[in-house]
Amino acid sequence: MGSLLQIAVRNVVRNVRRTAITLAALLLGVGVMVSIRGTLNGLQRSMKESMVLAQTGAVQVHKKGYLKNVLSSPLHLDMEVGDALVKRILAVPHVTAVAPRILFGGMVNLGDQTLFMATLALDPKREFEVCPKRRDLFDARAKAFGTSADGMVITVELAKGLGAKLTEPAALLAPDKDGALSGENATILGTMQLTSPGERKIGIVPLPLAQHLLKMEGRATELAIAVDDLENAPLVAAALERALGPEFEVHTWDNVATFFKDILFRQDFLLSLIATVFLVLMLLGVANTMLMSVLDRTREIGTMMALGVRRSRIVTLFLVEAAVIGVFGGCLGGLLGSIVVAWLHVRGIEVTMPTSAVPFVIQPFVDVLYIVKIVCLSGIGALVFAVYPAWRASRLRPVQALAGG
Amino acid sequence: MALVELVGITKSYELGRTVVHALNGVDLQVERGEFTVVMGPSGSGKTTLLNIIGCLDRATAGTFRFDGEELGDRDFNDLAEIRNRKIGFIFQSFNLIPVLNVTENIEFPCLIRGDPKKALRERVRQVAEEVGLGKFLAHKPDELSGGQRQRVAIARALVTQPQVVLADEPTANLDSGTSEQIIDLMLELNAKENVTFLFSTHDPRVMAHARRVVHIADGRLVDGTDSGRAEVAAVAGMGAR
Incomplete structure (x- = not known):
């Protein structure tokens, strides 16, 4: 297994141009997702503050x-x-x-x-x-x-x-x-x-x-x-x-301003939708890379089969390659997104909501956990999208693979 | 008991509406320690024959026994294990794994079956020395000449101590000088280590070195062309050529 891992990692850097294009797609996708999340975090924090500190207060007490x-x-x-x-x-x-x-x-x-x-x-x-x-x-x-x-x-x-x-x-x-x-x-x-x-x-x-x-x-x-x-x-x-x-009722600000929860939910939903589209697009890139890789390396797969590698290990080989690209690209994207968010945080974004003429400054920020989640998603997604190419590679007959497909 | 025993082996392919008979009732026995050459023109069925013996392909009909076991109904993983433990392969195009260096290519089949890496290194070095690659252990395949690459392939085929080494036109991509060296090396290993070699070629120059030659044409062994096991035994007993 160690030998297969070694081959998987080396194969990632073998076709530099192809890997670079796939990594660029992941970097851009994850970078944009982190940047959007960071901006939305900043916007939502500003909206919360403006709601709580300008209108509702943090908690309200009323008669039951x-x-x-x-x-x-x-x-x-x-x-x-x-x-x-x-x-x-x-x-x-x-x-x-x-x-x-x-x-x-x-x-x-x-x-x-x-x-x-x-x-x-x-x-x-x-x-x-x-x-x-x-x-x-x-x-x-x-x-x-x-x-x-x-x-x-x-x-x-x-x-x-x-x-x-x-x-x-x-x-x-x-x-x-x-x-x-x-x-x-x-x-x-x-x-x-x-x-x-x-x-x-x-x-x-x-x-x-x-x-x-x-x-x-x-x-x-x-x-x-x-x-x-x-x-x-x-x-x-x-x-x-x-x-x-019991003669009083106590509510937090978000239970008083219920429309606010709705706004946050819609924003988060929209972000998830955008994120899903980005993720699928970049993972299709990974799937394409893996398919190309299978086509390029058919004879090599045949050689491995001839030497006694089992089908399951052929699948593992390609899945590991995809996961390495996914996680590495995700990490790069996470880094890029973090840099963008940090820069926007320092710079600040002045926005005016359609419901108000009073502008306010958004300071984007992003949770490390979100970045970890996105990087994991990128790795797991790459793995899932590589299942078909990997399966295709493993289903080749040795003699057919040795002849180049 | 013969190491390889083929009885009435037939292999047919469907190419569109046409059925091609690559092998048509082949009977062949290969004993341990033999150095057998299968000769024949392109398309005669040499590679198909070696593929069936190497458990890379299945016969359409007939009986195939390897080391006394009939392998016709074994599944992919069983055959993979047999290939890994009992058969060594040398291909016409060398078929090395490009991302691995010489040492890693040679040890690869042993690592697949779980041999501990540390213990392997000494054996790999020994085999590499034997095929004359002692100085190239850290080289990648693309840093080697054709002859050197084929030596790596020979070392990789031998490192698992297989019962038979199948070489499919191993000299086809080499110049005549290098071809001679590679054949000499295989003959030497056959004599010294008693490794069974079975290889295919359509190169008449190889004939000069062969100890047993089997001719194949149109998917059939040509009657009266098997130079015979008696002769083989005699030559094998003489040691190196």
Whole structure:
């Protein structure tokens, strides 16, 4: 067997041009796959960060049953946000900040225009501890949010709908907790961008203003929680569930923003599809190389058979050759892909999502395990695609092979 | 008991709608230690005969016994093992494995059957010396002349200590001087080591060296042309030519 391995390895370097072409195909294929994965990793990380640090927070706490009824923004599923509750939450390991919120459906009036808007009431001080990137979505004037009791921020789309000068006095209207229509004066400070798909007519108002409007002083419908590392979010969620008891429900960010999971799944699916096409193409190259090799070496196969080599060892010989090409080409491709990803990581890629005008920088990165997986796949794939040529070689009759096929 | 015994061996091929009879009722016995030449023109059936004796091909009909065993119904792996352990091959085109050097080519059949490499090296060196390749052990086939390559093939055929060495036109690709040397070498090995040689040729020059000659034409042994085992025994007993 050792002798066959020796022959297999030497045969790989025997036809330099053919091997080089096959290796180039593998190098390019694996290199592109690693580069795409790395870029997608960077994109997904940026998207996660922009979702968690600008909108959802890592973990959210609601009253039991809230998320099931979230579309109706149920104000009766609220909670008292006292120091005691906040302290209990802050006592959980890895929690770094807590911000109370109220989500409700309301209307905004400006001049002779009144439009419905999904309203998010935030505690200006605490909110930016949980979602520090939220402010990045604000325009220059909107950055004054929190400095006045009635200053609100609306989305660009909502501002366009209102169509009037934003500096004019506005009114905020909404049914309060008991269902009675209530109103408050407000000032539109500026506009904000959104990074996620979905509802485009959104307003952000100071929490005290909303609490007064909705007759919910000292109360909130949602607690957004920041953690030291996003990886710890499930751990924190589990600990919070235990700490807060059955009257509350705790969700990690990805369970709140379910569309996000869908986006990631689609991206991963698309990548897998591209990767499969690349892999099959390059492995067809390997199969072709092995078939050519069998044709070239028919007489040599006959000689080996004459000397007593069994059919199974002929198969092994060609499979090993293919695997050597597959693994070696895969390693080279993995190396090339890693270099490209590292270079892009340092350089950064600035992109703007179709759902947002705010550009963000992707820093591609790739897991070593992914590279190992792809290299193994390249080796195993080469092996599988070499089965037919190897089988064909082994089925030759010795006398036929010695005559050159 | 003859080492090789063929009785009524027939080999037919189908070429499209035509059936070609490469061998047509061949009877032949080869005893141990013989040096037999099968003579005949191209297409007479020499190679087919050697292929059947070498377990590289199967007869269409007839009985083939090797070392007392009938091999007609053996499977591929059984025949591979017989080829590896009992038969040495020398081909017209040398058929060395190009990626292996002289030592590796010679030891290859022994490694296939699992002989330990360390113990082999000394024997390989000895056989290589015997065929005059002592200085070329690390050379690759493409660094050797035709005669040297055929010497490697002879060494490879002998290293397993086979019961018979089959040589299919071993001098066809060599010049006359080298052909003489190769034939001398085989005769010497036959005399010294008592190795049984059976080789095919259509080169009349070889006749001068042959101890037993069997003529074949149109797939049949030509009656009255076998120079006979009595003569062979007499010549073999004399040692080297």
